[in-house]
Amino acid sequence: MNIEIERLAKEFGNARALHPVSLSIPSGALIALLGPSGSGKTTLLRILGGLEFPTSGRVLFDGDDATGLSVQERRAGFVFQHYALFKHMTVFENVAYGLRARKRHERPAEVEIGRRVNQLLDLIQLPDIGPRYTSQLSGGQRQRVALARALAIEPRMLLLDEPFGALDAKVRKELRQGLREIHDRTGLTTVFVTHDQEEAMELADLVVVMSMGRIEQVGKPADIRAEPASDFVRDFTAA
């Protein structure tokens, strides 16, 4: 699914989180929103997911206006910064949550739910952790469970907020590879937020550099490195 962002702006009271920004995300791309904190990247991601609504501007999914769609109607697989796994449920129930939440006539039978959850646990390479509670998992395992839970709803796109932020360096590298593989296998349009330029450059097809609520530059990692559009981009991607 391609995503079209047209002059999207967001204000919180008097504070401008996003100046009007426009961006075109091709179907199946893996995109990084890169910027320091306060650059508006998370706000943009949350607007795509339907967790915030823009003050002005439009969002189009495959050419259809999706600006007013509720969070449930968007069917965006969302991975939260600290994963927001349900602490009082087992891993199995976490992953099954989106399937059980469907309307009665769309809800799969119990056997089918079990089959799909196990399939997803296989996909994240943690086939045996279904009965465990999330507090018994390592940080890397939690991140993967969050990913499986988001994929369970057969999302139209995948949105990830600092998906590797809470992990140590070694696990981070492994999981980057994991996300890349899952992206390539599912072909889902994927947008992730990060403040780590190395992560963005290594993982994304297309990097969107943001600062102070504005998009500074959009381009392939190599192009941004070779021809930074502003001093800010040069400084921020130099490290």
Add this chain to the structure above:
Amino acid sequence: MADITFARRTPVTTEPRLTRHILIGTVVVLITILLFAPLIAVFAEALRQGAAASVQSLASPDARSAIQLTLTVAAIAVPLNAVFGIAAAWAITKFEFRGKAFLITLIDLPFSVSPVVAGLALVLLFGVNSSLGAWLVANDLKIVFAFPGIVLATMFVTFPFVARELIPVMIEQGRAEEEAALTLGASGWRTFFTVTLPNIRWALLYGVLLCNARAMGEFGAVAVISGKIRGETTTMPIMIEMLYNEYLSVAAFSLAAVLALLALVTLTLKSLLEWRHADVLAATRRH
């Protein structure tokens, strides 16, 4: 010269033996004087003339009606306040709106206002001398000196307990899990029942138990609004006072013992639940 590596055999957080003994001793003495001794005194006084006399006094119509009234009032006021408390805590912690600080202050109002004042305010508001009261009387709706008034007074006094327990817990938990449920397609209600409620259930239980204890024990506000009509609007605490003033100390203390027992039962219930669900509690503790 000071010795840099002076050895300590005890952990750094441990105090000297004498200090420990003094502190622990003080606590034991205080708990005995303030908590255990009064409780034992109540039961001892109730059983002074034997269990039979005690049971007989409890079987009197007035005592039975008082027990029944207190339980009925609690059975109405506590669930309603649980619902209101959840609604208030939910609104305050999950949404941003104008007048939020004012609402928080308002929730605390019953704690800061003397119950007697609350009772008087209700009498003024619903009594025959107010226009609302006159209308109620004209329509044969009795609130003051009647059951509805007692429920209202009890609800007013016990309003903050549930909300106060829930607000800090819900602030600490934040909104992320609810947002996750919504992105997974759950409706607002489903999110509330499958995510929010399970996350706050222990705080909720504790709030409800405190609310219940206070609802059964409330004296001041109920004393004013009930009119103390024997056998009709006398709750247990009021009945106890009346009996005591009439020098019927066995009857008074027997009823007091029942009230204390009800409180002990609620506390035991809470401990039991915590003990039975200890594994789930440990598993769901914050990461």
